[in-house]
Amino acid sequence: MVDIKYHYESTAPDYDQITRVSGYDRVPVRLVSVFQQAVSFTPAMKVLDFGCGTGKLAQAICDTGADVEITGLEPCRAMAVQFDRRFRHHPHVILQRGGYTDHLPLPDQEFDAVLSAGVFDHIKITPRVMKEFMRVIKPGGFLAFTYERHSRLLPKDHIYWGAGATYSHQDSYVKACLEQTGAQVLQHQRMFGYFYYHLARMGLFVAQKPV
Numbered sequence: 236m237v238d239i240k241y242h243y244e245s246t247a248p249d250y251d252q253i254t255r256v257s258g259y260d261r262v263p264v265r266l267v268s269v270f271q272q273a274v275s276f277t278p279a280m281k282v283l284d285f286g287c288g289t290g291k292l293a294q295a296i297c298d299t300g301a302d303v304e305i306t307g308l309e310p311c312r313a314m315a316v317q318f319d320r321r322f323r324h325h326p327h328v329i330l331q332r333g334g335y336t337d338h339l340p341l342p343d344q345e346f347d348a349v350l351s352a353g354v355f356d357h358i359k360i361t362p363r364v365m366k367e368f369m370r371v372i373k374p375g376g377f378l379a380f381t382y383e384r385h386s387r388l389l390p391k392d393h394i395y396w397g398a399g400a401t402y403s404h405q406d407s408y409v410k411a412c413l414e415q416t417g418a419q420v421l422q423h424q425r426m427f428g429y430f431y432y433h434l435a436r437m438g439l440f441v442a443q444k445p446v
């Protein structure tokens with residue numbers, strides 16, 4: 236199995252350029268825009284950017300002008316270096332090294348919202364994983380993330396594609412995993428115009444933890 240941390244270790248210096256050319260840049264921007272339509276950022280909101288990479292999602296949040304506090308969580312050293320370079324002087328963006336293994340290195344009910352772009356492709360989504368994310372969100376808080384999705388004609392909840400250590404999931408399965416935590420799905424969208432090298436596409440969910 237590919238160790239995803241090492242995968243990004245070598246691509247980190249070129250990540251921003253690769254994702255610009257591939258069209259991926261639209262993904263974090265779209266996630267932020269859908270989140271804003273469904274929920275909107277409020278002043279001093281504590282936001283976790285899970286798997287923050289070089290900071291494209293955090294940048295998209297900052298570009299809205301929202302007055303929020305962002306913690307970027309990132310396990311890959313080389314990606315974290317790029318994030319730090321971008322936000323070192325930003326008073327409301329901090330970096331924490333680490334990632335999801337079978338738990339998150341974060342306290343209970345710490346965040347008003349967890350946003351994540353392009354990371355759940357590297358994690359096999361299960362009810363247990365969703366429960367762990369809900370643990371770090373305050374009651375009434377939000378979880379918004381993108382994932383790779385595959386057609387319902389492929390009769391599998393998830394498919395492991397190997398290269399790049401990516402998983403794709405079926406929409407109904409991801410929704411069921413979220414709902415098993417008690418969360419309410421506020422938005423589900425399918426994204427077009429961006430394709431990985433295999434046949435999966437991107438989807439996104441915005442969900443709310445019960446109060």
Ligand SMILES: C[S@@+](CC[C@H](N)C(=O)[O-])C[C@H]1O[C@@H](n2cnc3c(N)ncnc32)[C@H](O)[C@@H]1O
Pocket residue numbers: 239240243263285286287288289290291292308309310311314333334335336351352353354357358
């Ligand atoms: C496609 S990049 C996305 C980076 C950033 N979110 C963006 O939108 O540009 C995937 C990121 O997820 C991180 N990642 C992979 N597995 C992870 C895990 N288990 N926990 C946290 N982050 C992880 C990688 O190190 C990498 O920075």
